[in-house]
Amino acid sequence: MDDFQKYAESDVIIVGGGPSGLMAAKGLAERGVKALLIERNNYLGGGFWLGGFLLNPITVRAPGHKILQDLGVPIKEHSKGLYVASGPHACSKLIAAACDAGAKILNMTLIDDVMIREKRVAGVVVNWTPVSALPREITCVDPIGLESKIVIDATGHDAAVVRQLEKRGLLKVPGYGAMWVERSEDLVVEHTGEVYPGLIVTGMAVSTAYGLPRMGPTFGAMLMSGVRAAEVAYEKLRGQK
Amino acid sequence: MKSSAGRSEFLPKVHLYEDPSAKTLDLRVIVNYLQDKFGKISVDIRPPLFRAEAAGHIARDLAATKVRDITNPRVDMEPLPGEVEFERRLLLDPHLKLPGVLYDGFRLETVARKLLPAEELDTGHAHIIFTNRLFGTWDGEDGRYHARVSVYGFPSLISTTGIVEAPAKPKEYYTMKRRYMALGMLVSFEELKEKFQGRFIDYDDPRLTEVVKGYVMQAIFYHIFGEPFCQDKRCKLFNAHWQEELILAQTVPKASEFCEIHSKILEELKLEWN
Numbered sequence A: 001m002d003d004f005q006k007y008a009e010s011d012v013i014i015v016g017g018g019p020s021g022l023m024a025a026k027g028l029a030e031r032g033v034k035a036l037l038i039e040r041n042n043y044l045g046g047g048f049w050l051g052g053f054l055l056n057p058i059t060v061r062a063p064g065h066k067i068l069q070d071l072g073v074p075i076k077e078h079s080k081g082l083y084v085a086s087g088p089h090a091c092s093k094l095i096a097a098a099c100d101a102g103a104k105i106l107n108m109t110l111i112d113d114v115m116i117r118e119k120r121v122a123g124v125v126v127n128w129t130p131v132s133a134l135p136r137e138i139t140c141v142d143p144i145g146l147e148s149k150i151v152i153d154a155t156g157h158d159a160a161v162v163r164q165l166e167k168r169g170l171l172k173v174p175g176y177g178a179m180w181v182e183r184s185e186d187l188v189v190e191h192t193g194e195v196y197p198g199l200i201v202t203g204m205a206v207s208t209a210y211g212l213p214r215m216g217p218t219f220g221a222m223l224m225s226g227v228r229a230a231e232v233a234y235e236k237l238r239g240q241k
Numbered sequence B: 001m002k003s004s005a006g007r008s009e010f011l012p013k014v015h016l017y018e019d020p021s022a023k024t025l026d027l028r029v030i031v032n033y034l035q036d037k038f039g040k041i042s043v044d045i046r047p048p049l050f051r052a053e054a055a056g057h058i059a060r061d062l063a064a065t066k067v068r069d070i071t072n073p074r075v076d077m078e079p080l081p082g083e084v085e086f087e088r089r090l091l092l093d094p095h096l097k098l099p100g101v102l103y104d105g106f107r108l109e110t111v112a113r114k115l116l117p118a119e120e121l122d123t124g125h126a127h128i129i130f131t132n133r134l135f136g137t138w139d140g141e142d143g144r145y146h147a148r149v150s151v152y153g154f155p156s157l158i159s160t161t162g163i164v165e166a167p168a169k170p171k172e173y174y175t176m177k178r179r180y181m182a183l184g185m186l187v188s189f190e191e192l193k194e195k196f197q198g199r200f201i202d203y204d205d206p207r208l209t210e211v212v213k214g215y216v217m218q219a220i221f222y223h224i225f226g227e228p229f230c231q232d233k234r235c236k237l238f239n240a241h242w243q244e245e246l247i248l249a250q251t252v253p254k255a256s257e258f259c260e261i262h263s264k265i266l267e268e269l270k271l272e273w274n
Helices: A002-006 A019-030 A065-071 A085-101 A129-133 A158-169 A179-192 A203-212 A220-240 B026-038 B053-062 B081-091 B103-114 B160-165 B169-180 B190-196 B209-227 B243-252 B259-274
Strands: A009-015 A035-038 A057-061 A075-079 A082-086 A104-106 A109-117 A120-128 A144-153 A195-196 A199-200 B013-017 B042-046 B101-105 B125-131 B134-139 B144-148 B158-159
Touching: A002 A085, A002 B209, A009 A019, A009 A120, A009 A220, A019 A035, A019 A220, A035 A144, A057 A065, A057 A085, A065 A075, A065 A082, A065 A104, A065 A220, A075 B103, A075 B259, A082 A085, A109 A129, A109 A144, A109 A158, A120 A129, A120 A158, A129 B081, A129 B101, A144 A158, A158 A195, A158 A199, A158 A203, A158 B053, A179 A220, A195 A220, A195 B081, A199 A203, A199 B103, A203 B026, A203 B081, B013 B026, B013 B209, B026 B042, B026 B209, B053 B103, B101 B103, B101 B144, B103 B125, B103 B158, B125 B209, B125 B243, B134 B158, B144 B160, B158 B160, B158 B209, B160 B209, B169 B190, B209 B243
Parallel strands: A009 A035, A009 A144, A035 A104, A144 A199, B013 B042, B013 B125, B101 B134, B125 B158
Antiparallel strands: A057 A082, A075 A082, A109 A120, A120 A144, A195 A199, B134 B144
């Protein structure tokens, strides 16, 4: 409960605990930022546990492999510019790195709404995930508001935070385009940034927010996008001081 | 100005606008080529039309030309700040190549037109703009956008990315790519490309300048006659939809680069205008 009260106000809330969200949380916590990561499932990692076609080796295109090296994940160059690692090994190392850096994790927590103050995103409204699965007649659990200076949407193609702004008519979201793996990775990293005052998008949520081509089962861009999201958020926090 | 025969009465001054991200495109070779084909034609090479100086006011306009839905040309939305910022970064560094965004070719042409010098807005000038932006045009017949190499008009746009991405690669390439994707991407695209080496034009392909000669000729033919294309697959004016056709029309050595009809037209033009 103490922790919960402590994180009712954070510097940055990261919504989504996949590879980009975890990288963003790690990058911010390492810089001494009070970072709270919210994950709707009881487990972290998103799709990072598995590669394509039910195989657990994950593939990472250069230069994303350097991040795995830094995390201490064994990698193998499978072919020119394409690296392979064990999904479970990479995912668990990344989760540990985010926790070790000091990011606070709130799992089984679902975003319900966003808080808007002075025309900028100022936090999120959340509820316990199982509540959403039960009929309203038998659940009576009110959501709670968690405030932050910046929110990062790392919810994958759902772009759940961005969609909340769209519902309010504050943004129009084109949705992701057709799959074009070899082009989408660079574009996702390049478009990672503030999509609305106080809201940064990262990972596959970037594709949805900007209508970019969809990525395939490679994770390099998601890791790099998370790094970039942390950098952008950190710069914005510094600017706010 | 067009004569009764349906063509300009004079040879236009041709202005070629660089795309610095296309490392293997040598516009000086194109200038020499045009002078060889047309004789006393005035051709100059200019800096990129979409460049830093214009970044302040056209980043938003460029972002607004993005295709939002490839099955619907009427989807319009105000660009997001991140999209404008993305365009601004591309304008500030014309060497940056980030293909993957599809623009509407005709809307892009409208943005380009606004940047042309006011004193050159007549048919005495043929502005040919090279860009690494990939654009498409809407096809009402099948109800979707198609990526294009070029859009001819005033000005004409030639996409160096379109040369790689618009004409379809060999069918086996896509079959193999799908198979690799299904297997979790255990083969890199670089490796896949190597398997098909030579069968399509790639980024920084040494054949790019040779290929561009044909597209510049198409732009000039459009400017003079209003018709850029030829039906003959071996003529440089052929509108290729497959990479294999493009390579045949533009790079395979032949007795003549143009078909009989277009060779004759070029000879006549050269005689008449020199």
